Amino acid sequence: MVADAWPAKVDPTGGNAIGLTERKVATVAVATGIDALKRAATDIANGGSGSGVGLRGGTFQSTVDASGNQTTVLRDCRFSKDLIVRGSVFWGADKSLVADLTLSGAGTEGGHLRVAGMWEAPGPVGYFKVTGSLGGHAVAVRVPEA
Secondary structure: OHHHOOOOEEOOOOOOOOOHHHHHHHHHHHHHHHHHHHHHHHHHHOOOOOEEEOOOOOEEEEEEOOOOOEEEEEEEEOOOOOOEEEEEEEEOOOOEEEEEEEEEOOOOOOEEEEEEEEOOOOOOOOEEEEEEEEOOEEEEEEEEOO
């Protein structure tokens, strides 16, 4: 459940206007995208097509281009029972990550998030920058990249 998640940290350089509950939504939304990305990458590495199901429902489909960039499309994926995530996650061969996600479900007021950062890159763990709008309020938070 979203209520059980750790809240994302407010980005002091942004104009965050969401409260604690939607900061938890941001954390779960990022986890949903990363979960689908991990599942797809594992499937591709084992000779599969990069498609599958989310942890608690929904589906995803991935493609990898000639340069090694992976795009994973999420359709109603659920990492938490009360948050539905749709959208796409782009994981570049340079380890950059950009996701555009639409959120709905009982655990959120709904909205759109953009997630940007690095994933599985060498060096110290940084933060994903999460921006957008939830419940009509501006989002400017950070979620650990680990």
